[in-house]
Amino acid sequence: MNVRARGEKRFEFIAHVVMIVLSVFAILPFILLVSASFTDEASAVANGFRFIPEKVSMVAYEYLFAEWTQIGRAYLITIIVTLVGTILCLAITTMFSYALTVKKVPGLKLIFFLTLFSMLFRGGVVSTYYIYCNLIHIKNTIWALIVPQLLMSGFNIILIKNYITNQIPGELLEAAEIDGAGQFRIFFKIVVPLSTPILATIGLLSAVNYWNDWNNGLYYITDSNLYSIQQLLNQMNNNVQFLISNASQLGIKNTGTLPSTTMRMAIAVVAIVPIISVYPFFQKYFAKGITMGAVKG
Amino acid sequence: MKLKSVGVNLKKKKLRWRKIIPVYMLLLPGLVYLIINNYMPMFGIVIAFKKLNFKKGIFGSEWIGLDNFEFLFSSGNAWIMTRNTILYNVVFIILGIIIPITVAILLNEVRQKFASRIYQTLVLLPYLMSWVVISYLAYSFLNLESGFINKSILEPLGFKSINFYQDSTWWPLILTVVNQWKSLGFGMIIYLASVIGIDGEYYEAAKIDGASKWNQIRFITLPCLKPTIITMFVLNMGRMFYSDFGLFYQVPKNSGMLYNVTMTIDTYVYNALMGQNNYGMSAAASVFQSFVGFSLIILANGVIRKISRENAMF
Numbered sequence: 001m002n003v004r005a006r007g008e009k010r011f012e013f014i015a016h017v018v019m020i021v022l023s024v025f026a027i028l029p030f031i032l033l034v035s036a037s038f039t040d041e042a043s044a045v046a047n048g049f050r051f052i053p054e055k056v057s058m059v060a061y062e063y064l065f066a067e068w069t070q071i072g073r074a075y076l077i078t079i080i081v082t083l084v085g086t087i088l089c090l091a092i093t094t095m096f097s098y099a100l101t102v103k104k105v106p107g108l109k110l111i112f113f114l115t116l117f118s119m120l121f122r123g124g125v126v127s128t129y130y131i132y133c134n135l136i137h138i139k140n141t142i143w144a145l146i147v148p149q150l151l152m153s154g155f156n157i158i159l160i161k162n163y164i165t166n167q168i169p170g171e172l173l174e175a176a177e178i179d180g181a182g183q184f185r186i187f188f189k190i191v192v193p194l195s196t197p198i199l200a201t202i203g204l205l206s207a208v209n210y211w212n213d214w215n216n217g218l219y220y221i222t223d224s225n226l227y228s229i230q231q232l233l234n235q236m237n238n239n240v241q242f243l244i245s246n247a248s249q250l251g252i253k254n255t256g257t258l259p260s261t262t263m264r265m266a267i268a269v270v271a272i273v274p275i276i277s278v279y280p281f282f283q284k285y286f287a288k289g290i291t292m293g294a295v296k297g
Numbered sequence: 298m299k300l301k302s303v304g305v306n307l308k309k310k311k312l313r314w315r316k317i318i319p320v321y322m323l324l325l326p327g328l329v330y331l332i333i334n335n336y337m338p339m340f341g342i343v344i345a346f347k348k349l350n351f352k353k354g355i356f357g358s359e360w361i362g363l364d365n366f367e368f369l370f371s372s373g374n375a376w377i378m379t380r381n382t383i384l385y386n387v388v389f390i391i392l393g394i395i396i397p398i399t400v401a402i403l404l405n406e407v408r409q410k411f412a413s414r415i416y417q418t419l420v421l422l423p424y425l426m427s428w429v430v431i432s433y434l435a436y437s438f439l440n441l442e443s444g445f446i447n448k449s450i451l452e453p454l455g456f457k458s459i460n461f462y463q464d465s466t467w468w469p470l471i472l473t474v475v476n477q478w479k480s481l482g483f484g485m486i487i488y489l490a491s492v493i494g495i496d497g498e499y500y501e502a503a504k505i506d507g508a509s510k511w512n513q514i515r516f517i518t519l520p521c522l523k524p525t526i527i528t529m530f531v532l533n534m535g536r537m538f539y540s541d542f543g544l545f546y547q548v549p550k551n552s553g554m555l556y557n558v559t560m561t562i563d564t565y566v567y568n569a570l571m572g573q574n575n576y577g578m579s580a581a582a583s584v585f586q587s588f589v590g591f592s593l594i595i596l597a598n599g600v601i602r603k604i605s606r607e608n609a610m611f
Contacts, residue, residue, distance in 0.1 A: 011510050015403040016412070022400065023419035026478070029434040030422075032445055036437050048448020049437050096327030099320045104313070111324065116611065118335035120535075121591045124583030125566050126576065127341025128334070130355070136333065152330050183319035212427035215542070219571065233429045237436075237550060261443055268433040272426065279425055283418045286425070290483055291490040 030272075037061070037266035041259035049265075060259050060266035071270065073225065074232040077142070081228060082210040085146045089206045090199055093152050097160035098191050102183065119154035129219055144220035145228060150209055156202050159292060163198040164191060201289040204282055211275060229271050236264060342587065345580035365581035374565060378582070382540050382561040388473055389480075390533045394526060396477060397484025402518055404485065405492045417489075421482030428543025435475055435548050463554045472559065475548050476541070484529075491525040492518060527608045531601045535594035538562065538586050562586045 028051070036049040040057035047054055064071060099105075100112050128148065138144045168191060176186050192199070217231035227235065279286075345365055347358040369375050400420075407413045423431070438445045439461040447458040461467060499517045508516070540561035549559040551568070562582055569579035602609040 007510055012406050012408060015406040018400070018403050019407060019412075019416040019420075022481070023416050026419050026423055026482070029438065029478075032437050033434055036443075044443045048443045049445050050449060051445075092326045092330060095323040099323035099327075102316070102320050105317050105320045108320075111328070114336075115331065118331055120594050121339065122587055123335065123338025123341050124580070124587045125563070126570055126580040126583045127344050128338040129570065130344060130349075130576070131333070131337045131341050134351070134354070135337070147330075148334065151334070152327055157327075177316075183316060183323065187323065208425060212425075214427060214429050218567075230427050230429050233433065234547070237429065237432055237547070264433065265437060268430055272430055275425060276422070279422065280418060283414075283421065287417065287421065287486045290486045 030276075033265055034269055037262055037269045039262055041262050044261050057259075057262070060262040063258065063263055064266050064270060070224075071229070071232065071267070074227050074229045077145070077226060078211060078228040078230070081142065081145045081213075082207050085150060085210040086203055086207045088146065089151055089156075090203050093156050093202070094160055094192065094195070094199060095187065096152065097157045098164055098187055099183075100157070100161050101164045115154045115157055132220065139220050140223045140226060142226060145213070145216050145226070146210075148216050148220065150206070150213060150216070156206075159202065160195065160198055163195060168194050198292075201285055201292060204285050205289045208275075208286070233268060233271055236267060342580075342584050344576060345584040349576045349580075365577040366585070369578050369581040369585070372578075374560070375582070375585075377557060378560045378562045378565045381558065382538060382563075385469075385472065385540060385545075385561065386533070386537050389476055390530065392473070392477055393480065393484055393533070394530070397481060398488050398519075398522060398526075400481065400485045401488035401492050402514060404489055417482075417486070420485060423479045424482045426479070428541075428547040431475065431479060431543075432547035432550060435471070436550070439471070462550060462552045465555045465558045468549060468555055468558045472544060472548060476544055479544075487529070488522060488525060491522050495521045524605070524608055527601060527605065531597045531608070531610065534597035535590070537593050538590040540564075542567065 031051055032049055035051055035053050036044065037060055038056050038058065039049060039053040040055035041059065043053075043055040100108055100115075102108070132138045132144070132148055136147075138147065172190060173186060176190055181189070212230060214228070214230035214234050217226075217228055218234065221227065221231060224235075341355060344355060344358075346360060346362060347355070348361045348364075349355070350358045404413060404416060407416065426434075436444070439447075441447060441458060441460045441462070444461070446461075451458050459467070461471070495518065499521075500513055503513050503517060540563050542561075542563040545559050545561045545564045546567060549555045551564070552559075562585070566579045566583045566586070569575045569582065598610050
């Protein structure tokens with residue numbers, strides 16, 4: 001018995017060691033990024049980025065602060081898109097999913113099949129792009145950041161639909177119907193309040209999707225006034241010049257001394273700070289959302 | 298008597314419409330979205346078989362049969378991108394089963410709730426990052442002028458520095474590591490949920506029989522994980538022809554020198570469409586992907602229906 005208990009202990013010890021190594025592995029790149037952003041430009045170029053800055057400097061952030069209008073606008077766009085997108089996503093998806101669960105309405109099976117089929121067979125990037133650009137004329141509007149791909153997924157429909165059928169007693173809905181409640185009333189007064197757990201989870205995942213999205217911007221936005229924070233990052237990834245040319249527009253003289261290397265790192269830090277600071281509070285729900293999605297396949 | 302029954306029927310009909318109309322109103326926004334976002338693009342597939350003329354629109358443009366596909370497949374790119382897409386997927390699927398399961402089993406052994414929470418939070422963190430951010434993180438390690446690998450590892454040890462963004466040698470490894478780094482937390486959470494769900498009595502019984510830890514894992518944990526493994530495997534098989542655009546576009550910074558090992562169908566489509574404005578070639582590649590991808594999903598699901606019915610998706 002004693003020997004076995006010791007075996008268990010040893011196994012647990014190994015588990016701790018491996019998990020600590022993996023945790024460190026997961027966060028090291030972030031530490032390097034933050035450290036790089038606080039490094040003096042000259043020392044970064046001479047000796048490279050270190051996990052502890054060789055010579056600390058805030059210059060990169062000072063330049064960013066001078067460019068606050070561009071970054072601030074990008075942030076604003078991201079926040080608007082995330083809020084509007086998440087709310088619309090939840091509204092459309094929940095209405096659609098509930099409607100599919102209503103009994104004795106013709107055509108619902110077909111619509112559900114069409115939803116499933118849309119998950120299996122996709123038209124592809126090119127025709128989607130053509131249709132959004134030439135028929136919907138979405139290019140360079142804020143809707144381009146909200147509508148394509150992100151608004152409603154068959155996956156979420158299945159999750160909410162299953163939740164409603166399994167968790168909300170059918171008798172309750174029937175009773176409400178017999179008492180003369182209309183479908184809208186049933187939806188708003190019974191279904192939505194009773195589905196809050198799943199709606200919160202899906203809302204969270206959707207918000208993360210919107211916050212992180214750069215794909216729609218890449219395809220549909222060329223107007224720099226509509227750049228989201230992710231697209232701004234992407235643009236600066238492609239050429240540091242973007243930042244420099246903008247800096248000169250803004251009246252920063254001396255673009256020659258612009259700390260372009262460390263400044264890139266600094267703007268990446270600025271972009272991830274909000275999501276990292278709220279993440280610990282949402283981690284549990286986030287993990288729950290992942291598990292839920294996987295179980296349902 | 299007859300009249301009465303007709304009256305009841307009419308009343309029933311009326312009631313049904315009062316129910317049907319609101320239900321369809323609830324469906325309406327979603328249906329409109331489904332049509333715009335999914336079904337119109339499905340018909341847009343015809344672009345691949347046409348010589349697209351913007352003035353005439355899709356349906357007015359001239360049919361050219363399989364010309365776009367012939368161009369695509371004679372260019373050599375078709376082979377490279379198909380090969381890359383499939384090979385990376387094979388590696389990712391295998392690693393995506395082995396590593397997260399190992400980690401989930403280990404994490405389940407950690408008895409302290411608090412420590413376990415911390416580990417989960419940290420390991421899942423990369424999954425929350427967009428590929429743009431990850432490309433910056435990779436850049437801080439890889440770049441020639443100030444990257445950590447060049448300046449703090451290779452140069453001090455006396456090796457020649459490597460210009461990663463122009464040298465394709467290391468990219469299969471880099472992309473695999475970066476992908477595992479981002480997705481480990483996701484896989485770990487999924488398999489952890491299954492590991493936790495295993496009935497503790499099995500282990501109790503095994504312990505009484507004197508089974509070692511290793512044998513418990515081999516004969517209890519892994520067999521119990523089989524349904525989850527199969528589900529994940531089938532899902533990934535169905536995506537065999539799709540790649541994570543962000544990984545292959547952002548992390549190598551779309552560097553042309555690396556295309557030989559970083560080009561997948563998705564990055565090719567993007568570059569042909571947005572870079573060269575070549576609707577014909579990109580549509581051909583995209584349609585190729587749609588059809589093969591669809592066939593693979595049906596095939597994978599069919600195989601799984603044969604093996605274990607309850608794990609099939611449809």
